[in-house]
Amino acid sequence: MKEGWLKWFRSRRLRLILMSFICTTLVIWAWEKTSGVAPEILMEMLSPKDTNLLGEAPFVEEKGVDLNTSSESSIWGVNSTVSEKNRDLDFDDDSGQSRVSARETAQKEPVTKSKQNSQDCDYRKGKWVLDKKKPLYSGFGCKRWLSPMWACRLTQRLDFAYESLRWQPKSCELPNFEADSFLRKMANKTIAMVGDSLGRQQFQSLMCMITRGEERSDVEDVGWEYGLIIPRGAIRPEGWAYRFPDTNTTVLFYWSASLCELEPLKQQKSKRQTDLAMHLDRPVKFLRQYLHRFDVLILNTGHHWNSGKLQANRWIMYMNGTPIANNSLTEIAYAKNLTVHSVVKWLDSQLPHHPQLKAFFRTLSPRHFFNGEWNTGGTCDNTVPLSGGSRVLQTKSSDPVAESAVRGTRVRLFDITGLSSLRDEGHISRYSIKATPGVQDCLHWCLPGIPDAWNEIFATLI
Template sequence: MMKGCNFNILKGTHVSIALLTLGFVTVMLWAWEKNPFLATLLLAQQNFRLPSSDCNYAKGRWVADSRRPFYSGFGCKQWLSGMWACRLTQRTDFSFEGYRWQPKYCKMAEFERFSFLRRMQDKTIAFIGDSLGRQQFQSMMCMASGGEESPEVEDVAREYGLVKPRGAKRPDGWVYRFPNTNTTILYYWSASLSDLVPINSTDRASDVAMHLDRPPAFLRRFLHRFDVLVLNTGHHWNRGKLTANRWVMHVNGKPNDNKELEDVRNAKNFTVHNVVRWLDSQLPSHPRLKTFFRTISPRHFHDGDWNTGGTCNNTVPLTGGSEVLQDESIDRVVESAVRGTKVKILDITAISQLRDEAHMSGYSIRPTQGINDCLHWCLPGVPDTWNELLIAQI
């Protein structure tokens, strides 16, 4: 009888412990949403860890934060293109600057530029992609410098062969080095992430072979010098851009004859998967390299598009909600490409989708034909958060 009683007591004890554990986890998840830093301290005191599988940086919510932005919208002229500096335009509402992304279950330390540069000592961070990649690069330069004039930062673009060609509006990229920590931050323009080679190198009006199955020559040449690599592509994959750039699809070294790849969406999918597979094959011989493929940055055209007078004039933050709850990415192409590889996804699409008020819209330093830029972002702004998510994962 006593043994049975002891068994029941022991059984009841196990149930009580289970209920207490469940209650503790529930309270901690609630606390994590309210104050991740405090929750982390409590977890540490209890020697308790949340499962790492719960850490999805793209799942969470936007919250107001008076400590934002990381740099002045009036400053950072050394790195920030004037066309993206909304503080220098006629815009009067800047509430979009005062938000941070709070992942649901992930600890994400507050960005501090000196600490970041020390972590990146003797390392090179490379952004390769389109103009949205350039925005992320400029954001990173402004964050790392605090937006302050930094004459000590060295322009080392020539080390990578990046000089402005005669007659060009800009070079194909920029490279800067912070000498105190030997930290290099690089951007290279490759809107399609395919290798572009003029069919006739002596004719400036020549068509350009767009090798869908070959990564850009710049990436192949300098991969060994990178410690962190962030790729992106997306908005140049349309028939208008291909025609304007005189890009002619090539596969296996010859003009494409695959009918399926004539569909630009299929060609993009093919190229993204190809460059990810190539990168994954290179990683064993580059053990220090951390690679990310950033998902597509959303556009917010309403009532049309850029060419037909579409607008994105909302200035009220988070009118479409503040939370992202789904586990899968909106960008299925990138998500499927990196699956099963060591290339990580930098998933920014859904969180950026909620921020339609943070685009350039109709504002510019020199207002022109009423064009609304509902693709690029004001800086400081949303791309700063992309970099916070990147830094948290490196």
């Protein structure tokens, strides 16, 4: 009896030792397998799938999965209970340049080469990644070209994580922007941007990128060549034009929020200000007058097509030379569609006469007003980069009006809507030089910022 009990005890002890040995072996094997995995790959394995923040049109994966399920943890690869302090990027460089903390290096990825030609790349699909080389210029500098109201480094804002992200397309390489190389490529050429204040932001961003934010006394103001002088009674011209003499490269912007011709109407004695006929079927006169001088053209419009802007600007919509009676919101949406198609159609008809011209229509820059509009308490207080996701997988544009307008034409779609929709933390928000309480700007972007990525894509497209 005693001998049987000893055999049972020894057998049980042997089984326990064997099980412990097997478990230990498995743990060591698993550790050896994973210890060589790069942090960014582990982070990728832990991160939830791609999401979006675009309010107007949801991102849809190729397989038809609805990706409109944003999560604050999607870029950080941790659960959503992580504190705000631990999610923020760490910036404390007195020079104004950003320093990325160790906890964020998992999201840093090198630019990888691809077999696909960058000009044929679908740059709309990709993701935002950290880049220590960003920003390309200082927000404290570029004073000649950067408006102070958009230089968030000059405001009360203290977080600048949004400056250190770059856009990486999924299937190709987006080369780093090199100012000297860009100017050589654009030697003896004129780049024209025509559009609203978001177009002006892209223009200022490009000027800062080319000059690296430094003062350049050699850059010539040639606005007078294009009629861009300050009109009597105005505080600024309708646009700006600058020339880099070493390469004879001209970069200009002309303000035309609607892209259609505005014609002063005969002023009535009872009115202090003059109404303007907004000809939906006529492109802005500046385009018709100077198109032959352009080598690259970027058009944009969008955020002035609402009843408030039309009334404030005293625009009265005209078609075929006669006023449109109904100015309801439905008619305004139709008017925008009509104008975009009309301008693109006209531009396409002109391209055979200007074979040197490369023409682009830039899509809508997204707004991020939450809980209201700009005048009803709308806010964009988020400061955490990519809190709603880092990727865009959709194939179609989130600006269907622009996409349909260029279809079948020689005008190329310059689509920045999807990639910009993920960057709600990059807006001016409540920060300003004067710190006006109660009003937030969730339309315009801080510079340096998201428009720099637009220009990096633009430099590749041309």
